[in-house]
Amino acid sequence: MTQERRDAPSAARSLVRTTDEDAVRLVVLERPEARNAFDKALYLELSGALAAAAADPAVHVVVLTGSGGSFSAGQDLKEMAALVTGENADPEAAKGFRGLMDALCAFDKPLVAAVNGVGVGLGFTILAHCDLVLVAEDARLKVPFAELGVPAEAASSVLFPIRMGWQRAAEVLLTGKWVGAQEAVDAGIALRACPADALVGEAMALAKQIAGHPPDAVRAIKRLMMATQAPLVAAAREREDAAFAELLGSAANSAALDRFGETGRLS
Amino acid sequence: MTQERRDAPSAARSLVRTTDEDAVRLVVLERPEARNAFDKALYLELSGALAAAAADPAVHVVVLTGSGGSFSAGQDLKEMAALVTGENADPEAAKGFRGLMDALCAFDKPLVAAVNGVGVGLGFTILAHCDLVLVAEDARLKVPFAELGVPAEAASSVLFPIRMGWQRAAEVLLTGKWVGAQEAVDAGIALRACPADALVGEAMALAKQIAGHPPDAVRAIKRLMMATQAPLVAAAREREDAAFAELLGSAANSAALDRFGETGRLS
Amino acid sequence: MTQERRDAPSAARSLVRTTDEDAVRLVVLERPEARNAFDKALYLELSGALAAAAADPAVHVVVLTGSGGSFSAGQDLKEMAALVTGENADPEAAKGFRGLMDALCAFDKPLVAAVNGVGVGLGFTILAHCDLVLVAEDARLKVPFAELGVPAEAASSVLFPIRMGWQRAAEVLLTGKWVGAQEAVDAGIALRACPADALVGEAMALAKQIAGHPPDAVRAIKRLMMATQAPLVAAAREREDAAFAELLGSAANSAALDRFGETGRLS
Numbered sequence: 001m002t003q004e005r006r007d008a009p010s011a012a013r014s015l016v017r018t019t020d021e022d023a024v025r026l027v028v029l030e031r032p033e034a035r036n037a038f039d040k041a042l043y044l045e046l047s048g049a050l051a052a053a054a055a056d057p058a059v060h061v062v063v064l065t066g067s068g069g070s071f072s073a074g075q076d077l078k079e080m081a082a083l084v085t086g087e088n089a090d091p092e093a094a095k096g097f098r099g100l101m102d103a104l105c106a107f108d109k110p111l112v113a114a115v116n117g118v119g120v121g122l123g124f125t126i127l128a129h130c131d132l133v134l135v136a137e138d139a140r141l142k143v144p145f146a147e148l149g150v151p152a153e154a155a156s157s158v159l160f161p162i163r164m165g166w167q168r169a170a171e172v173l174l175t176g177k178w179v180g181a182q183e184a185v186d187a188g189i190a191l192r193a194c195p196a197d198a199l200v201g202e203a204m205a206l207a208k209q210i211a212g213h214p215p216d217a218v219r220a221i222k223r224l225m226m227a228t229q230a231p232l233v234a235a236a237r238e239r240e241d242a243a244f245a246e247l248l249g250s251a252a253n254s255a256a257l258d259r260f261g262e263t264g265r266l267s
Numbered sequence: 268m269t270q271e272r273r274d275a276p277s278a279a280r281s282l283v284r285t286t287d288e289d290a291v292r293l294v295v296l297e298r299p300e301a302r303n304a305f306d307k308a309l310y311l312e313l314s315g316a317l318a319a320a321a322a323d324p325a326v327h328v329v330v331l332t333g334s335g336g337s338f339s340a341g342q343d344l345k346e347m348a349a350l351v352t353g354e355n356a357d358p359e360a361a362k363g364f365r366g367l368m369d370a371l372c373a374f375d376k377p378l379v380a381a382v383n384g385v386g387v388g389l390g391f392t393i394l395a396h397c398d399l400v401l402v403a404e405d406a407r408l409k410v411p412f413a414e415l416g417v418p419a420e421a422a423s424s425v426l427f428p429i430r431m432g433w434q435r436a437a438e439v440l441l442t443g444k445w446v447g448a449q450e451a452v453d454a455g456i457a458l459r460a461c462p463a464d465a466l467v468g469e470a471m472a473l474a475k476q477i478a479g480h481p482p483d484a485v486r487a488i489k490r491l492m493m494a495t496q497a498p499l500v501a502a503a504r505e506r507e508d509a510a511f512a513e514l515l516g517s518a519a520n521s522a523a524l525d526r527f528g529e530t531g532r533l534s
Numbered sequence: 535m536t537q538e539r540r541d542a543p544s545a546a547r548s549l550v551r552t553t554d555e556d557a558v559r560l561v562v563l564e565r566p567e568a569r570n571a572f573d574k575a576l577y578l579e580l581s582g583a584l585a586a587a588a589a590d591p592a593v594h595v596v597v598l599t600g601s602g603g604s605f606s607a608g609q610d611l612k613e614m615a616a617l618v619t620g621e622n623a624d625p626e627a628a629k630g631f632r633g634l635m636d637a638l639c640a641f642d643k644p645l646v647a648a649v650n651g652v653g654v655g656l657g658f659t660i661l662a663h664c665d666l667v668l669v670a671e672d673a674r675l676k677v678p679f680a681e682l683g684v685p686a687e688a689a690s691s692v693l694f695p696i697r698m699g700w701q702r703a704a705e706v707l708l709t710g711k712w713v714g715a716q717e718a719v720d721a722g723i724a725l726r727a728c729p730a731d732a733l734v735g736e737a738m739a740l741a742k743q744i745a746g747h748p749p750d751a752v753r754a755i756k757r758l759m760m761a762t763q764a765p766l767v768a769a770a771r772e773r774e775d776a777a778f779a780e781l782l783g784s785a786a787n788s789a790a791l792d793r794f795g796e797t798g799r800l801s
């Protein structure tokens with residue numbers, strides 16, 4: 001039994017599509033023309049979709065994936081540049097990121113990621129907030145924070161070392177290297193790699209296996225797992241936000257954003 | 268030089284057999300007719316055996332194993348069912364589990380596990396309290412909490428993510444899947460897999476290697492290692508106990524126990 | 535562009551040689567006649583070199599290695615023996631170790647280790663304070679604390695379990711076994727193994743890659759990563775120091791030091 005719907009807050013085009021199947025809600029990021037980069041609208045829609053899934057007793061497990069061959073390009077750099085230059089900047093834009101972080105930190109049902117393609121920045125760091133991560137064999141992950149002149153975000157400064165070990169976390173965060181699917185599995189940030197065409201099916205099957213257990217017990221287990229790391233994550237977010245406020249708009253950050261604006265590339 | 272004895276609190280049959288050899292105490296669970304499941308008596312005897320080993324200066328290291336082809340089936344589900352239905356329930360039964368947890372959390376000498384067969388529930392989660400775990404190549408491990416409608420226990424909600432990484436811990440705790448010996452090693456909950464007939468010998472050899480070092484230094488190292496995780500474990504136990512009190516006897520839990528009572532199987 | 539210099543506090547022979555190249559400072563331990571064991575002078579010089587690198591805006595990343603085929607033999611056991619017997623003991627000697635720990639805990643730029651040979655004691659535990667560790671394929675690591683009758687040091691009681699997992703940390707700390715290069719990588723305490731003759735070159739290349747990013751962002755990332763573990767490390771150091779004070783000079787420790795004084799070997 002499949003139900004499809006769109007969580008559109010208004011008549012505007014929806015950027016998140018959801019489908020329910022056997023107590024599993026599939027949430028698809030649908031901004032393929034920007035490789036599912038998070039602008040303010042996508043932040044708000046995904047936050048709303050998570051809150052709705054948490055509140056709906058018919059949803060036991062959520063699967064998150066991207067449309068159009070990308071998982072997510074992370075923070076929309078045009079919006080970041082607008083924040084820095086003040087041109088066309090939305091003073092509310094930073095709330096989008098914080099709201100999604102709040103939604104992820106409050107989400108107490110199992111969250112499965114099906115990483116269907118490139119994940120950059122938040123498209124990588126969000127995986128540290130997911131319980132079970134399946135990656136397509138051709139997916140690649142990267143955080144460009146250092147080259148962008150900004151600090152780590154989304155609590156990755158604490159969660160990447162915990163998930164991947166200090167050595168790999170330091171390499172990923174400090175060099176900005178690309179991480180392939182098998183490397184993500186070896187590092188412990190993903191559970192296993194799947195052929196691209198089987199990815200969402202395998203993620204749904206895993207989610208349904210969990211969704212078949214009594215939901216109160218499943219939710220209690222997820223809550224108990226989160227409880228230990230919650231204060232670490234909260235403290236890391238505060239430190240990261242303070243460091244971000246300090247470095248956003250620095251000479252190095254502005255130069256990197258200009259370069260991106262001109263070439264569409266960071267380096 | 269080998270000394271064998273039984274820590275019997277009374278004239279009743281002893282469920283734990285101990286043997287001393289070169290400053291290593293081998294502790295064997297001996298309730299093979301119930302696959303070494305923990306009923307109140309076994310909880311009390313193992314707790315007592317650990318306390319005795321901690322207090323005995325001639326014991327430097329303890330090795331824990333099971334008899335009769337199983338390591339441990341975990342909590343005796345007949346006793347859990349009696350707690351739920353109130354039939355033949357021993358109001359003191361819950362103290363058995365808590366007492367064993369207290370004994371494990373206080374045990375400040377190296378604890379080696381030789382997992383000689385199936386470990387289910389506490390028979391799996393107890394391994395996160397052991398320092399060095401050797402598993403027989405044909406051993407299998409599983410926690411059936413979710414399907415039983417109960418939360419994680421024995422501080423596994425914090426120790427499984429720490430020992431195995433979030434991804435594998437989430438898979439184990441949320442799906443209830445079977446984990447093989449090599450997978451347990453790859454996950455980091457076990458040090459290595461051994462042929463079944465060499466298992467206890469290898470565990471004893473490893474224990475004797477440690478027992479040959481100055482015991483005060485060995486004990487200091489174990490205490491220092493425990494100190495960081497002790498408050499995390501204590502907090503997790505409290506949260507888990509509260510969640511357990513809430514879910515024990517729920518409709519889902521009662522149905523699972525009934526099914527087990529009728530079929531001898533959980534699923 | 536390469537600049538070489540020696541951080542000599544006085545006219546005495548310098549035990550640390552530094553070379554700058556593309557915003558990377560290479561720091562070489564130069565006490566090869568004692569396999570780069572840490573006596574008071576080397577503790578002070580390395581602490582000073584780290585403080586100088588932290589303060590110098592032209593240095594973005596530091597690479598640490600040893601000269602003469604060893605990485606470091608750790609604490610100079612002749613100085614430890616002098617502390618125990620009181621013969622020729624320098625009452626200030628313990629400050630050397632603490633000062634180096636303080637310098638490592640305060641060092642907020644990326645620290646890369648090129649482990650060019652044997653690392654024993656602090657020559658192993660110091661790696662848990664490095665962000666990226668490359669090991670020569672023939673390097674070997676070991677902590678002889680248990681056999682020496684002393685507790686774990688340099689916060690290894692907390693950092694070894696975090697870096698290597700509990701099982702491997704317990705084996706390393708409790709048995710004192712030798713760990714080979716590939717095993718160090720598998721355990722997660724090192725990033726990768728390199729042919730000995732390529733080691734420093736690869737470490738420098740990795741460091742330069744990081745040093746090419748905006749240094750304020752790089753430093754912010756390192757600081758954010760350290761922030762979570764800093765209180766754990768500080769608490770572990772206090773506990774370890776207290777345990778060390780208790781066990782230093784014990785009968786077992788004195789006997790081990792005497793054996794070492796007579797044979798040049800611990801076991």
